[in-house]
Amino acid sequence: MTLMVVMPLVYLLDSSLYKTGVTFLEYMVGGFALLWMIAVVYLAYNMFRPEEKDNAVEYVLSLPIAHWKLLIWKVLPRVGILLALNLLISTLGSNNLWFYNLSGLLSFVVFAQVCGFTLGIVGRKSWVARMMLFIMMICVFIISSIPPELIWKDVVNSISMMPYLPNLSPMLIWMDHVRFSQVSYVIVEFGFLLLILLPLYRAWDLKQVRTRELSFAKIAIVPLIVLAFPVVWLFSS
């Protein structure tokens, strides 16, 4: 809210913007795009904030609702809101927030929700967790901005160049003829989550006393990954 109020004032005060030819609309759209980037994580980070604030986590967990259903109720509206906002910003001229394509954007949204949610419940109020979240978002943003075939080709190239590992370069010819699915992003991103981030969470041992939440997070990861595939597939096809 503060940013939205302050942005027009900054625009009016910043005379250099007039010289560079940036219009008020472009400036505001850029600001909203930045807000959107924050909102992607913030919404997920605070997914169970109402329950925590109300001291209702234990109550919710004792209700006969499958944990995956609970998560879908929480995730789907948020993904919808973020996509609608992105559509609005893109319509106003922010070039789809620099994502390679819609599937990149979608996978970024879903992935960011998972990461934000996981850190939100495991590492709330921890500065280490916030820093990790920030670094993670940059990495994922970079991944989401690259065409999936380039990512895969890079992976194959890297493996081929490493000593003692098999030479996979013949695969590159085959890869030129393959149409990479949108879900490639999801595979790359969740591979990143499972192979790098989760062991990192564990190494840092964020808020270990929050066992209930931690066990909930563990249960949540698999359904969220499963959820990511149809979401990305449906919206981008």
Next chain:
Amino acid sequence: MIRMSNLSFAYGEREILKDFNLELNAGETVMITGPNGMGKSTILRLLAGVLIPQSGEIDHGYPKGTDPRQKTAFLPDSLSFYRSMTPLEAAKFHAGIFGTEPSDLELAKRAGVDLSRHIYELSVGQRVLVQMAIILSTEPELILIDEVLHSVDPYLRDILFRELIQVMEEKNPTVVMVNLNFHDIEHLADRVIFLGRDGIRLDESVDLLKAKTRRVVAEEIPPEYPVLLTENVMGSRHHIVYPFDKKIGDIADENIREMDLTEIMTAFMGGEYGVS
């Protein structure tokens, strides 16, 4: 019958339960007690499905595919609930999840609770009553009550117990209560489980426990007596003996006294803390 087999659970590095086994018969009222930190509330949370055991299993005795939480009412010590709702809203929400009729909150009305106020505005005792009225409305087969009754005044506690007894008489649910105030539920509980450092230290019916525990007043007692605790009371030595099978030695009958549940449990606690 509910069967907990080889349960293990730890909060981080701190192990609370290890290879824990317990069977609860349908329709019985069980009081779980013991010193703090022995896993009493953890057992309730595991039974309620709030926590998931790291190993072992809980068999609620329902057909496969039944969510045990559908038939469980859980009143945690944290009084976890949507406090920003009014009691009426909370009742409607709860009934919506369970697919039952919303509670009429009669229990709360009888206690004079203003149902239009938010739950966070109510006193702790009133919150207990509201929550109890709501969770009992789903006709549970398993009622789990953690140590919350100490915060309820005697009048409200009386209302609450009468309601609970009525439900127990009409529906015959299994009731598990974690309690440190034994006087309140002495006449309610069928069975007492005392959790000590090494797991279940005592698992006995209330009547049998009372029949088998005696306070022996004597300077010295024969070593054959299994003494739980020895204490000095007004200049004389009292020995709490469990199990007390028969009189040994020449101790006068008037020096062997019966005990109520509070005294017995206090002796067990003292024994657990190593007081003598």
